[in-house]
Structures are given as C-alpha cells and as structure tokens.
Amino acid sequence: MLAPMMRLLTPSIEKRLAEIPRPDDAPAGHATGLDPDRILVFGSGPASGWGVRTNDLALPGHLARELTRRTGRGSDVDLLAGERITIRDSIAELGRLDLAGYDAVIVTLGVADALGFTDPAHWKHHMDALLCSLASRMSRSAQILVAGIQPIRSITVYNAWWGDLADRRAQHFNRISETLASTHERTQFLALPGERLPKRRHTAPEMYQTWAALMAGRLAGVLSGSDAGGHVSGRDRPAELGSAREHRRMQRPEDARQNALDQLELVGSEPTSNLQRIVQMTQIAFGTEAAAINLIDHDQQWVHAKAGPDVHSSTRAESFCAVTIKDPNGLVVPNASLDWEFAQNPIVRAGRVGFYAGYPIESPDGQRIGALCVTDPQPRRFSGSDRSALRDLALLVQQELWNQWNAAQIAERQTSAPPPAPPRTRIPPVPTGRSTAPEQPAR
Incomplete structure (x- = not known):
C-alpha cells in the first residue's frame, strides 16, 4: 500500500x-x-x-x-x-x-x-x-x-x-x-x-x-599518498604497486584518447576568449617567455591557445606535452639541455626551450588530451607551490572545456528534439456521408 x-x-x-x-x-x-x-x-x-x-x-x-x-x-x-x-x-x-x-x-x-x-x-x-x-x-x-x-x-x-x-x-x-x-x-x-x-x-x-x-x-587516514610529496618530475615519482596512483599513470589506449579529443572538435578551431585569458594569466603568473594550451592530435602537437613568441605546432616526437600527458601529475624539466629525455630534442638544441613545465588537461570523460604549459629559453627552478598553481590553472582550462562540451550537448539535444506539437484546435466533425441540410418534407 x-x-x-x-x-x-x-x-x-x-x-x-x-x-x-x-x-x-x-x-x-x-x-x-x-x-x-x-x-x-x-x-x-x-x-x-x-x-x-x-x-x-x-x-x-x-x-x-x-x-x-x-x-x-x-x-x-x-x-x-x-x-x-x-x-x-x-x-x-x-x-x-x-x-x-x-x-x-x-x-x-x-x-x-x-x-x-x-x-x-x-x-x-x-x-x-x-x-x-x-x-x-x-x-x-x-x-x-x-x-x-x-x-x-x-x-x-x-x-x-x-x-x-x-x-x-x-x-x-x-x-x-x-x-x-x-x-x-x-x-x-x-x-x-x-x-x-x-x-x-x-x-x-x-x-x-x-x-x-x-x-x-x-x-584521510587511510588514503595512501606518494612518499615523494609531488616535488619531483612525474617520470621519477614512485607509486605503490597496484595502487590507484599507479593505475592513473598507466598508458591509456590511444584510440580512446584520440576519440575524446575528436569529439571536442578543438583541433583547427579558434580558442574561446576565456581560454585565451587563462593562457595569458599563466604566462604572467610565472614570468615565462611563453605559455600555451597544446593538444596531442595523432602524430602532431596542435597549439590551441598561446601567449608569447615562438610558439608553434610541432610533431608529437618533438613535443614535451606528449610526455606530460603520460602522467597525471604533470612534468617539470628545469634544464632541458641536461635532461636525459630532451637534451637531443631539436627545439632544445636550437635554444628555443631551456625550461618546460606542463600539467595535463582532461576531457569531460577523463582522457588526457593535452596540456597547459609554460616554456622559457633559459633554465629555471620551479617550486612545489609553482607546480600547484599550474595545476589550478589547468583545472580552469578543464572547466572551460566542460562548459563548451555541455553547451554543445544541450544544443544538439534541442536540434534533435521532435518539433513541438501544433496548438490544439477544435476538430471538425467527421463527415458521415449524410447531408446536414434539414430534411425536406415529403410531398
């Protein structure tokens, strides 16, 4: 009942x-x-x-x-x-x-x-x-x-x-x-x-x-944090075997990541004014020569928004951000010319990048599609508080991407919705085949 x-x-x-x-x-x-x-x-x-x-x-x-x-x-x-x-x-x-x-x-x-x-x-x-x-x-x-x-x-x-x-x-x-x-x-x-x-x-x-x-x-007492405290490069940070942190650092299927990027339709498009402002804030906050939102698209790096000179799209093989998206905690390279992974990189040898710091950007479904990064020709230090601030700015980028995605979803639902029913009107009586004229009296 x-x-x-x-x-x-x-x-x-x-x-x-x-x-x-x-x-x-x-x-x-x-x-x-x-x-x-x-x-x-x-x-x-x-x-x-x-x-x-x-x-x-x-x-x-x-x-x-x-x-x-x-x-x-x-x-x-x-x-x-x-x-x-x-x-x-x-x-x-x-x-x-x-x-x-x-x-x-x-x-x-x-x-x-x-x-x-x-x-x-x-x-x-x-x-x-x-x-x-x-x-x-x-x-x-x-x-x-x-x-x-x-x-x-x-x-x-x-x-x-x-x-x-x-x-x-x-x-x-x-x-x-x-x-x-x-x-x-x-x-x-x-x-x-x-x-x-x-x-x-x-x-x-x-x-x-x-x-x-x-x-x-x-x-709080039962969550296991990293012993490294997050102050070292993601490539060198230890993770407990079998932990959620270790799983987050595992290589994800590339087709799922690429599909998430494709669905957002960002590559080849102009950045929103909000994204451009975030990039400019990032450059000013860290005082670097350049800042950018880079998207990893197949075998290319696409610069979606940038602030500063000498920021160009490149191959994935030369991309620092392609390495950044492999780790959820980001990547810091204080001196690229001395780094074992990047010392022979063409843009490092050309003197264009001496310092790099990046934090991954996730799509609404959690795929790491690119990174917010700062670069400078000169090597420099990047403190724990700097890393934390870069993460906060990357989360602002994620929020803006979610807003764009959500607006597109709403627009798609409205477009695909059936047209509204016409206003109700009085329906005329169905003809019966008989005349509605008054019957004439028999003569």
Whole structure:
C-alpha cells in the first residue's frame, strides 16, 4: 500500500523538486595541492546537490577542500549522481567507468529506495552485489565508504507525515548497510546527520560541509599518498604497486584518447576568449617567455591557445606535452639541455626551450588530451607551490572545456528534439456521408 501511495504523490513532489536550485556546472570538485587523491562520489541524496547552484558549494567542492586540509595533498572529486538512482540500478549506472583509478568511492544511495519502500531483502542483496562489484573493479589499496541515508524528513520536499514512514525504512536500510560494510575489506559505513529545515529552505552549503568533514575524517587516514610529496618530475615519482596512483599513470589506449579529443572538435578551431585569458594569466603568473594550451592530435602537437613568441605546432616526437600527458601529475624539466629525455630534442638544441613545465588537461570523460604549459629559453627552478598553481590553472582550462562540451550537448539535444506539437484546435466533425441540410418534407 505504501508504494502506490508514493506514486500518487509523485507529480506534486516532482513539481516542487523542479523549483529547487541544483548545480549545472562540471560534476567535480577540486582543491589546491600536489599529488592529488582522486575520489568518486556516486549515488543520490547528498550527491545531488539540491539547494546550491555550483558543485563547488555542494558535496564535491567541500569534500575536496576537507580532504586537502587533512592530507596536505591536492584533491580531485568526481561526481556521478542522479536523484532517481536506486540500489537495483547501481551497478548498471556505473557502467564501464574505470574505477581502478580512484583512491576511494563514496556511495550515497538510498533516498529513492526509502521513498519507494524497496523490500529490505532486495536492498541487502543489491548492496552486497554493489560492494563486491566495486571491490573487484578498484585497486587493492582503494577504499569504499558507504554513507548512510540522511533522515528523510530533513529533505524539505519530503518533510510530511509520510516522510516518517520512509524514514523508518531508511533506518532499516542503514542497519543492513552497516552490517554489510563490516564484512567487506576496505569498506566503512558512515551515518549522516540531518536536520529539518524551515519550509521553502533547501539543503544549505553548511550541511554539505558537515557531511564532507565527516567523510574526509574517515578517509584521510587511510588514503595512501606518494612518499615523494609531488616535488619531483612525474617520470621519477614512485607509486605503490597496484595502487590507484599507479593505475592513473598507466598508458591509456590511444584510440580512446584520440576519440575524446575528436569529439571536442578543438583541433583547427579558434580558442574561446576565456581560454585565451587563462593562457595569458599563466604566462604572467610565472614570468615565462611563453605559455600555451597544446593538444596531442595523432602524430602532431596542435597549439590551441598561446601567449608569447615562438610558439608553434610541432610533431608529437618533438613535443614535451606528449610526455606530460603520460602522467597525471604533470612534468617539470628545469634544464632541458641536461635532461636525459630532451637534451637531443631539436627545439632544445636550437635554444628555443631551456625550461618546460606542463600539467595535463582532461576531457569531460577523463582522457588526457593535452596540456597547459609554460616554456622559457633559459633554465629555471620551479617550486612545489609553482607546480600547484599550474595545476589550478589547468583545472580552469578543464572547466572551460566542460562548459563548451555541455553547451554543445544541450544544443544538439534541442536540434534533435521532435518539433513541438501544433496548438490544439477544435476538430471538425467527421463527415458521415449524410447531408446536414434539414430534411425536406415529403410531398
């Protein structure tokens, strides 16, 4: 009886949900620092970002900052969320996502199941299957954090008498999840608090910060960072065997990387004004002769945006950025003429590049398609804080590329949508074959 009742309430609930702000920017959060941990937040409820307009103020942004505050490393938090994701759909929703590159996955499922009054036996079966699937697809050092379902009535649109019924089901699910988490290696359960908010008020940034602090507190101590601290070239940085960091440094299939670049349609196009400004800021910030966004396209390096003289497209074989994209932490070459990999490079021998620093740029689907870099004819030092600042600027490039990609997706959907139905008009009666003229009296 409970599930049919919720179906009757669905239209009014969805109308209220449509009025609540939610993020419309890139589904990710970042925090400044080197050797970043990479986290995936997956699910519904707290992951959906209700009440704020940007993921920087939602769970991804707060979680990235809280993790960095505790670890001293950078943080990248990716988001895969949808308010209608249920426990039954969870494995399919993850699809072919490469989970081996994540240091941790945070699962925030259950709101939709509690409201739909999913059978607890089904919840147990599918949650156990999800945890097994995650463990089999993640690196052997990665962590899984199952976040409990927040109190249902702390969600404004569900703050009604029937919310108590759903909340009791949610508490039952939480007990099941906590028990299951205790039976799986590298898996923890975390109860999430919630508070009833006044009507017409939605989840505030402070609540996301509270949840993020609790999650970061659980994860910070078990995430394994690099011993090198990120101050050496990515080519020389050690990585724990079998770790997520090692996986992120593995060579990716070239066809997938090239396909991601092709889909963005950047090669041969003019850069946006925002990208050009970022490149100019980069050159000024580091005081180098040149800065550029370089894209690695087949066997060529394409200069998409540049600031400074003597910046030209080149072959991939001569490209520093082609080496940069092999490592997620970037590349620094303080003195190219003394570097074992670049000393014989034609542009080094010609005196055009004596110093190079670059940080990879990822496509919206996570492929490293190019790099933001700075170069100078003279060798120079590049500190840890410089590397961190270059990463922040590269993330701005990624945000702009996501904005371009998202705008193109919206335009494509609008173009391919069926034309709107014509306005309704009164339909004339269908002729019956009989005359509508009044019958003449018989003579």
